[in-house]
Amino acid sequence: MLSDPVVLLDGVRRSFGRAVGLSDLSLSVPSGTVTVLLGPNGAGKTTAVRMITGALSPDAGTVRVFGLDPGTDGTRVRIRCGVVSAKPALYDRLNGRDNLRYAAELFGLGPSAPIDDAAVRFGIDHALDLKVGGYSTGMKTRLALARAVLHDPELLLLDEPTSGLDPESALAVLRMIDELAAGGKTVVMCTHLLLEAEGLADQVVILESGRALLSGPPAELIRRYWPHPTVIIDAEDRVGLDLVHDLPGVVEYHRNGTAARVALDDLARVPDIIGALTANGVRLTRVAPHEPSLEELYFAVRRESGAVIEDRGVR
């Protein structure tokens, strides 16, 4: 890593009574990247975000943000962070403009705060003078995003920003996050929706019970888990398809219904496999290369950790 990480958590532990929030969590977020914290509810994603801003202090371990300790330099850290929490945390009795103004004043922006610009950027300018209590969930999320970027923070912490949104609004929000990342912001995003992380994350951290099961760039992690090329083969005759299991070059075979995922030692084996199957009378309906998704990685990692997960089969 050329530059110092923006966020560094080292062996961070935090409990709430008997419940463990974080258990020896270590995390490094490089500048200008999107890090996605993945995990089920209660995995420690929100607690991690709260540690980063210093809203919560660790029982043990070290937290550094911009090289500062949020526990002692909280104001200096928080003024450089923009946070969108799982609930939008907006003041329903105030209108959108007053909500943004409140944030602008707390962050010391003064009367020239770009309130209207931020609202236009997130498509909420038309509702600025309406009370937030009357906003839809999507409008609230947009306003919360506008509020988070109002002071042009270097680090954005987004805790399930698409929670409760319809698919179109969620997509729009993800595009906005992508734009912010493209603009050089460092982003830490929590989600349990794997499709959100796909294509957005420079780094994923899979959390469970307050600890990181795995972290790294998605492509690298997928290569680590599936080092062999993989193809998906569909056939009309599901039993005949099982012949693949014993063919040369097949490293791994997993069938679900009429589709099989086949890992090979070399992609050049594919014509031989097709030839062997057709010679045995198996009628193939699809042969396609397969790139494992983040979702498959997530379930593979969690399965390996001992989590009880329903088999999702071949996709």
Place this chain on the structure above:
Amino acid sequence: MRLRSRVWVVARTDLRQLWQSPDFWIPMLILATLFFVVAPAGLLWLVTHVQSTSVVAKISNTIDVLPSSTKHAVRGLGPQAKAAYALSVFLFAPLAVIVPMTISTAVGANIIVGEKERGTGEFLAHSPASEREIYIGKLIASLVPGYLTTVVGFLIYALVVNLIAGPKLGGWFFPTGDWWLLMFWVVPPFLALTLSVVLRLSARVRSAAAAQQASGLVTLPLIILSYGQSSGAVFGSVRAAFVLGAVSWIAALIGLHRGARAVTRERLLGAESAA
């Protein structure tokens, strides 16, 4: 950014929210109107217009137990005038304490736990405002509605009693010196002391309903004490009222200093013991 600036931002935003909630301030306005206008005006009108009743005589006799300075002020006046003076200057003095305490307790009980309940505490916890700035801002926002209502109510009350009882007492007689002392030296620290307890409760409990109940129980003794003390401030000597105010200020400052520790980011998040 200077501490004062963020304090004011927090206080102003809370006050703006209260202002935009008629469901909160209309009942408070009604309460203040009842205590400062309707009840005094009704009683004074009765006392000054009902002819020679034993009740008027009894009220006027209360002057006999008051300090000599008071007796001197009403010397030579008839029973109706004496009764009007007793009611105006002494009977309603505790209202100057009860009204602000009721309003400020209602605001203060909800002001921190409300952030927790609505989830907006998360925004404050991640903001650059320090815990002390948030606490002082919330304190000001709790104190202002009650005290402002009381000061305005006091001025209207002065107008009402002077208009109704003034003609019987030979002109405008209210506020007396004791009342000025009560309003601007004794009431503010009583209010601050009560709020130091209420805000601490608001930070610690998990729901606004619990905060209201707990505040009611905890502040009741304070209100009773304040009731007695405020009467004493007016009944007693100026010097006694001055000392009472000074002691209250010291107690309030200690209470506020200790109460400031109750507001923490963890409590704003509602994360003291929950994952």
